[in-house]
Amino acid sequence: MERADPRxxxxxxxxxxxxxxxxxxxxxxxxxxxLFASVLPMFPIASAAPIVPPIGLMTLVAxxxxxxxxxxxxxxxxxGLFSDLFSGQPFGxxxxxxxxxxxxxxxxxxxxxxxxxxxxxxxxxxxxxxDVVAAACLSGARLAAPLFAAxxxxxxxxxxxxxxxxxxISALDRFRLLRVRILG
Amino acid sequence: MAPPSSRRSSYxxxxxxxxxxxYVIAGVGALIGAILxxxxxxxxxSFNGPRTVAQxxxxxxxxxxxxxxxxxxxxxxxxxxxxxxxxxxxELKEEVELARIRLAxxxxxxxxxxxxxxxxxxxxxxxARPVTVARLIGSTSASARRFAYLGAGRIHxxxxxxxxxxxxxxVGRVLExxxxxxxxLLLTDSQSVLPVRLADGNVxxxxxxxxxxxxxxxxxxxxxxxxxxxxxxxxxxxxxxxxxxxxxxxxxxKTEDGALARIISxxxxxxxxxxxxxxxxEAVRAAATPVEQSVxxxxxN
Numbered sequence: 211m212e213r214a215d216p217r218x219x220x221x222x223x224x225x226x227x228x229x230x231x232x233x234x235x236x237x238x239x240x241x242x243x244x245l246f247a248s249v250l251p252m253f254p255i256a257s258a259a260p261i262v263p264p265i266g267l268m269t270l271v272a273x274x275x276x277x278x279x280x281x282x283x284x285x286x287x288x289x290g291l292f293s294d295l296f297s298g299q300p301f302g303x304x305x306x307x308x309x310x311x312x313x314x315x316x317x318x319x320x321x322x323x324x325x326x327x328x329x330x331x332x333x334x335x336x337x338x339x340x341d342v343v344a345a346a347c348l349s350g351a352r353l354a355a356p357l358f359a360a361x362x363x364x365x366x367x368x369x370x371x372x373x374x375x376x377x378x379i380s381a382l383d384r385f386r387l388l389r390v391r392i393l394g
Numbered sequence: 395m396a397p398p399s400s401r402r403s404s405y406x407x408x409x410x411x412x413x414x415x416x417y418v419i420a421g422v423g424a425l426i427g428a429i430l431x432x433x434x435x436x437x438x439x440s441f442n443g444p445r446t447v448a449q450x451x452x453x454x455x456x457x458x459x460x461x462x463x464x465x466x467x468x469x470x471x472x473x474x475x476x477x478x479x480x481x482x483x484x485e486l487k488e489e490v491e492l493a494r495i496r497l498a499x500x501x502x503x504x505x506x507x508x509x510x511x512x513x514x515x516x517x518x519x520x521x522a523r524p525v526t527v528a529r530l531i532g533s534t535s536a537s538a539r540r541f542a543y544l545g546a547g548r549i550h551x552x553x554x555x556x557x558x559x560x561x562x563x564x565v566g567r568v569l570e571x572x573x574x575x576x577x578x579l580l581l582t583d584s585q586s587v588l589p590v591r592l593a594d595g596n597v598x599x600x601x602x603x604x605x606x607x608x609x610x611x612x613x614x615x616x617x618x619x620x621x622x623x624x625x626x627x628x629x630x631x632x633x634x635x636x637x638x639x640x641x642x643x644x645x646x647x648k649t650e651d652g653a654l655a656r657i658i659s660x661x662x663x664x665x666x667x668x669x670x671x672x673x674x675x676e677a678v679r680a681a682a683t684p685v686e687q688s689v690x691x692x693x694x695n
Contacts, residue, residue: 232680260605261535264534265536282419283419284423290427295445298541300434304427306424331403351605361538
């Protein structure tokens with residue numbers, strides 16, 4: 211008989227001989243990336259205007275839309291709590307808005323179960339835009355037209371950033387299910 | 395494929411209860427969030443403890459990223475410098491000549507100033523040494539509030555209320571202090587109000603942040619608006635927090651009751667900043683004392 215195809219014992223997540231998915235990796239990666247992403251806006255620039263998109267929330271929404279059923283509905287509570295420590299918003303605004311975002315996605319999903327990427331993109335941008343405006347209203351800042359005008363670039367940047375984040379999340383999702391060698 | 399959550403949760407009672415409990419926890423989570431939010435809007439300092447601990451934890455990483463940021467800024471500046479060296483050289487020559495004349499004038503004024511002060515017997519503590527010098531290690535660049543984080547905290551002598559300045563001008567005021575990091579309210583935050591005056595004149599005004607990197611200058615004496623594009627505002631010393639005469643903003647556009655001004659010390663362009671002592675701690679304490687209580691009584695408490 212001809213030699214067997216060397217890839218016959220492999221799938222997208224690596225060789226299947228003596229290797230299995232790691233539960234730690236499979237469950238920790240989404241939470242860890244969202245936590246990391248919510249600290250991220252603090253680092254790159256000390257700007258005089260809000261311009262960096264809410265990357266933490268975008269990562270959460272992307273995980274929820276790219277891989278449904280992985281994060282529980284209540285994930286917004288602990289993750290929002292963590293993001294509040296770094297976002298500069300009054301404490302609790304992340305908890306409230308992130309919880310509402312996940313509940314909203316759940317409601318949208320019952321109504322429209324079959325979606326393409328473009329629809330996911332629109333959903334994500336709508337949620338991020340609502341979050342940015344609501345966060346500005348709840349931030350304790352004095353509300354005036356210039357403040358809202360300053361939010362427009364932030365929303366536009368989020369619009370452009372979502373496809374990139376979604377691709378990164380799908381790559382991370384493959385990494386999450388990577389087979390690792392079993393010992394013993 | 396239909397997403398798994400849109401499929402029915404089967405006829406298993408247990409699975410159905412699981413889904414239902416998830417929704418209940420999510421709803422309760424949102425409710426707790428709303429309560430926390432109301433609490434922290436009512437008393438903004440309620441959750442400072444956990445927040446400062448969290449900032450202290452990420453401060454070393456932020457410090458490293460701030461260093462990279464400053465280096466890359468320098469690199470871009472250097473490249474830009476090469477590209478327009480010729481025209482800049484001519485401009486600079488002209489500027490230096492003017493500056494030399496101004497410097498001579500300033501020297502004369504300084505002498506006169508010293509003489510007049512000596513005449514009046516005014517003591518000025520020249521050595522207003524900064525409390526500490528540290529990096530701006532980050533900011534809340536995704537939020538509508540404008541806060542920056544500073545890489546120095548309680549162990550470096552930083553206290554709440556101290557002014558923060560860069561070599562160019564005022565950056566903001568310390569809002570809360572952790573062990574080795576602190577949070578700074580930037581001038582552009584919409585809750586920041588700063589008493590200022592025109593650098594070459596007696597026009598006094600308030601500089602309020604607008605939240606979009608511009609300051610709104612509101613004149614105290616309304617009447618004919620004397621401002622011009624390019625006017626520079628400095629701190630007036632009123633309120634007691636900031637020493638007078640530090641650069642704040644430059645007028646970009648005239649409005650009906652004042653002007654729109656650009657901050658001189660943009661936090662994005664600053665690397666190291668100095669934390670200074672509160673200029674007149676007694677005045678600040680007096681301003682915080684309720685009207686019913688006399689200031690000397692409050693000092694005793």
